[in-house]
Amino acid sequence: MKEKIKFEVLTSDVTNYLQKLSYSHSRISQYHSAWQRVANFMKTNELQYFTATVGENFIYYLIGDRKYDDIDRWEKDIIQCTNVLSEFIETGAVKDKRHHKFRDLKGNVGKTMQDYINYKRSYRISSLTIEEYKLRFQHFLDFLENNDIDDLKLINQQVLINYSNQLIFCTPYVRHRTLSIIKGYLRFLYDQKLTEKDYSRKVPKDKYIKQPKLPSIYTKEEVNALINSIDRSSPKGKRDYAMILLTARLGLRATDVCCFTFENLKWEKSLIVLNQNKTGNRVELPLISEIGDAIIDYLKYGRPESELPYLFLKVTSPYDRLNSSTLHSIITFYLNRAGIQYKNERKHGPHALRHSLAGVLLQKKIPVPVISEVLGHKNTESTRYYLRIDLNSLRQCALEVPTIPPTFYEGGNINE
Template sequence: MSQYRSAWQRLGTFMNDRGDVNYSAMCGEAFIYHLIGSRKFENLDRWEQDIIYCTNVLTEFLETGMIKFRRGQKFYDLWGAVGQTMQAYIAEKKAFGLSSGTLTAYHKDLQHFLAYLDTHDIADVHAITATVVISYTATLGFCTPHIRHRRLSIVKGFLRYLYDRGLAAEDGSPLVPRDQYSKQPVLPSTYTRDEIAALIAAIDRSSPKGKRDYAMVLITARLGLRATDVCDLGFENLRWEDSVIILNQRKTGERIELPLLADVGAALIDYLKYGRPVSELPFIFLHVNPPYDRLNRTTLHSIVSLYLRRAGIVFEKERRHGPHALRHSLAGVLLAKKTPVPVIAAVLGHRSTESARFYLRIDLQALRQCALKVPAVPPAFYVGRSSR
């Protein structure tokens, strides 16, 4: 508590000096850069790194209303004059509504580019020449295709930003080579109806933890909610009088209304009456042991994996074994029942039917109807080949 208080007092002094009345994420970022100056994060003293952590926690609580158990993400510092320009570029991207995960990727990859410039004594954006860009791209040869593609794309966007804002005399983005990267589609991991039934049956509902786990797994398997939405589920989302669950999805922001099925409702009542610890938090699912805080999606992933193993269900390395696999499995069940794609999209909360078409590749019965007959091989083909 003393550490948080001390860090936020420094932050308050910084805000007073700037005349800031309300705290914001950009205010916190400005304070961090004011603290570290031109130094690198790894060269800071421990107390300075702790101040950065406390500031990030405050931003996290401001934007999400909660604090994760694990330490916040590493702060990817962007130092010097070039780093300040990169910060401005990222701030512009943030204004466009990019997600926090995407912005973290921008910080990380631009820091990688900045480190390369730093080792070559380039401290001004005007010194980023064609030779520098080509030499940097050559260093990415040992990266995975995905990482290389991402870094090239982000650096290319940054170089275009420099030219568009008049910070560079020439547009350096065409110098970034095309890497011909294409993300290969992966088949969704699914489980059969019997496997899902075995998974649910493996949960011992005699304990508070079992009651909670049973309700969470049942909601995921029956309704196909994403793990984050299950963990965020609050009392206000349950409309008992109408037998529906209404919520705004974390990933898409889209409002979704799902039926409160009888077995799901019974599981929720059993947990709320006999399993949930006493707490004023608005979240339904809480930790079994104090502090009774909300769960996160990694915990739900561990819960699903645990009961898959207890049920004796073998999952290969290629088949995922978390809550998202249960979501995919629900889509498979709906496809087997000849449910129209628009209905599946509505059930799973997709913005468009195009997203739901992703699951068509697991409908083997329908795919067999699309298979073309293999033409017969003429007998002349085998003439003279029997001795080979």
């Protein structure tokens, strides 16, 4: 690749490359949206050619004086999209980072990773955990390949330190999980006598401490303000209104809302019936009139013509279904429009509305098993996570502090 290339030519080449990798129209549109910010930055600074240095300067401009962990998720996505341009400039290719590519762990080292996954599968770990293992291993395997390490005998302490240093831009949790999985894998290699030394002991410690966080919640008044801020005169507003109601009133997860189909609507029984994407559990929820009316309004006056089974579609062609990150952006937009503060205090996506519904049900003294059914939890233990936000009930559990006799401060006997 040339070191300098006009921005519009570069983005066109990268778009063609992503299309060859079968990236969806919606994902490519997200790339274009991020690249437009880069284009605006270059125009402001009178830059005609994009280079890796230009990309780096744009990222510094975007982050400002904040830490990477403190920026929003949409900003991290912009950084990732910018790095794709730099990667294409440097290598003439883009590594496909989508999840379906993580299923194939190639080579001799990859085979031992797959053997470890099969070993863990015997302990009945969930399919989601298995996919996470594949994801972490593919990242580690890419690092090894980039450093010409294709034999287990070449893995040593320095290699592990170098890999750990590459995880500096990951969130503390992702870094912790990655190192934990690699550590278990290395222990497996030693137990199977595939390595002479137990390098699991050489994996750098990350000092990660999981801090229990209170669920992010919004008051009933704030949720209503959010809903009322939606302009329902446009097709987009009608769609957003119905989607947010499903999240705020019924507590559906973002993936379930985005994958919502016509078959999930049981009009004759006034029910919504679906199998949750996360748990696979079947849930039946009431099709309340507020939601039913919103869906009808969207179907009659907002939804584009399409043979897709999904209820909620993009408002512009191609009319693909939405993804969960889009719903997150939609809710963030209306929170800002409603003037609801959330930065550095509360999360601001679909799950926060789900938490808020749990809070409202707790305030109404709804039993935990019933809340568990509404939220579609596998068991009530997951629902007990929300008990910490029921402050009124917690106050009733508080014990009175006994009065301390004055003699205590005088050094006397407290029993006198």
